[in-house]
Amino acid sequence: MEKISKIMPILSRVFFLILLVNTLLFSGFNSLQKATVKKGELNLFFSKSFDIHNVRHFILSKPHREVYDFKHTQLAHKKVPLGLGKYVRMAQYKKDIVRVVITATKGYKPLVYQPMLSAKEYHISLPKGSVAKSIHKRSKHKPKKKVKPYNPHKYEPIVIDAGHGGHDTGAIGSGKREKDLVLQVAKRLERQLKKRGYPVYMTRKSDRFLKLPQRTKIADKKKAVAFISIHANSVPRSKRNKVQGIETFFLQNTRDAKSQRIAARENKAVLKGTTKLSKNVIIDSVLTGPKIVESNKLAIDVQRHMMHQLRTKYRGVKDSGVRHAPFWVLVGASRPSILVEVGYISHPSERKRLFTPTYQELLAKGIADGVDSYLRNRKKEIDLQ
Numbered sequence: 001m002e003k004i005s006k007i008m009p010i011l012s013r014v015f016f017l018i019l020l021v022n023t024l025l026f027s028g029f030n031s032l033q034k035a036t037v038k039k040g041e042l043n044l045f046f047s048k049s050f051d052i053h054n055v056r057h058f059i060l061s062k063p064h065r066e067v068y069d070f071k072h073t074q075l076a077h078k079k080v081p082l083g084l085g086k087y088v089r090m091a092q093y094k095k096d097i098v099r100v101v102i103t104a105t106k107g108y109k110p111l112v113y114q115p116m117l118s119a120k121e122y123h124i125s126l127p128k129g130s131v132a133k134s135i136h137k138r139s140k141h142k143p144k145k146k147v148k149p150y151n152p153h154k155y156e157p158i159v160i161d162a163g164h165g166g167h168d169t170g171a172i173g174s175g176k177r178e179k180d181l182v183l184q185v186a187k188r189l190e191r192q193l194k195k196r197g198y199p200v201y202m203t204r205k206s207d208r209f210l211k212l213p214q215r216t217k218i219a220d221k222k223k224a225v226a227f228i229s230i231h232a233n234s235v236p237r238s239k240r241n242k243v244q245g246i247e248t249f250f251l252q253n254t255r256d257a258k259s260q261r262i263a264a265r266e267n268k269a270v271l272k273g274t275t276k277l278s279k280n281v282i283i284d285s286v287l288t289g290p291k292i293v294e295s296n297k298l299a300i301d302v303q304r305h306m307m308h309q310l311r312t313k314y315r316g317v318k319d320s321g322v323r324h325a326p327f328w329v330l331v332g333a334s335r336p337s338i339l340v341e342v343g344y345i346s347h348p349s350e351r352k353r354l355f356t357p358t359y360q361e362l363l364a365k366g367i368a369d370g371v372d373s374y375l376r377n378r379k380k381e382i383d384l385q
């Protein structure tokens with residue numbers, strides 16, 4: 001009995017806490033029910049009236065965005081679109097936070113208010129361009145001003161890493177060297193991405209050797225949205241006629257024997273002098289990082305678009321899919337990172353294609369398409385980390 005009387009007050013406190021948490025978590029939620037754009041304003045409609053102190057406003061730069069976080073709020077997903085026009089994006093940023101992001105234009109200062117009669121509404125004025133449609137019609141006959149083309153990728157730097165280089169030749173097939181091939185493809189990819197407006201950085205532009213940390217460091221320094229390492233595969237002579245295909249890897253430890261074999265070959269030059277302990281420390285820190293999901297998505301898009309481009313002109317290109325493996329060039333990259341094995345330099349006919357300009361160009365186009373597609377989808381999800 002004595003024991004129970006001691007426990008009871010504790011139990012009741014625990015119950016009270018559970019109740020409190022439940023109330024906060026479930027009944028406390030407001031819901032964003034509707035969002036419209038009218039007369040240059042974004043109008044948000046909530047299920048309950050809400051306290052203006054539950055709105056956090058802040059600004060993100062490059063590009064300039066005005067962000068509104070609505071706390072204790074959930075998005076009524078079926079009713080509210082994730083994007084409205086070209087300026088507004090919305091997302092369930094956290095379990096209890098709805099995030100509204102407005103892309104700003106020059107001189108934009110949002111005007112925010114709750115209509116006097118309804119504390120369930122929230123109005124934010126939008127940048128001028130959002131009402132441009134009607135204005136545009138009226139000014140149809142005025143001479144057109146020259147406007148700088150809109151460049152959506154201006155703030156999305158991409159780092160391309162041509163594998164190997166210098167004394168590290170990479171794989172060799174019938175005298176042809178991996179280090180030369182991947183530099184050719186990397187340069188084509190650089191041109192493709194620049195054409196689309198991305199700032200592009202190359203880890204190497206000539207035949208020189210770079211240590212591993214130098215490669216990924218560039219990606220971190222440039223705050224790259226993607227790090228793409230380009231390699232070519234090979235198998236021993238006895239299998240050279242049998243094994244071919246294109247595959248894209250993202251970094252993850254794996255027990256899959258084939259992935260491990262490929263990783264071991266690519267890692268060879270890099271791992272000289274690294275102790276097993278320090279290897280494990282580095283790999284652990286990366287494997288738990290959130291970039292794995294992003295890297296996986298990037299890998300899927302790149303692989304898909306490469307295959308699509310190549311198959312417009314070539315028959316029998318083998319799709320070996322997306323895999324994960326512990327590639328050291330990707331360890332230490334805190335950015336979404338992939339490693340593309342563009343084909344087997346050991347395979348006679350695949351090697352021939354790999355050194356053909358048309359084939360290389362399609363590879364580069366495919367990778368660039370994949371990057372485009374990945375970033376487009378990412379924008380929809382509003383990744384603002």
Ligand SMILES: [Zn+2]
Pocket residue numbers: 163164170171178230231232266
């Ligand atoms: Zn390689």
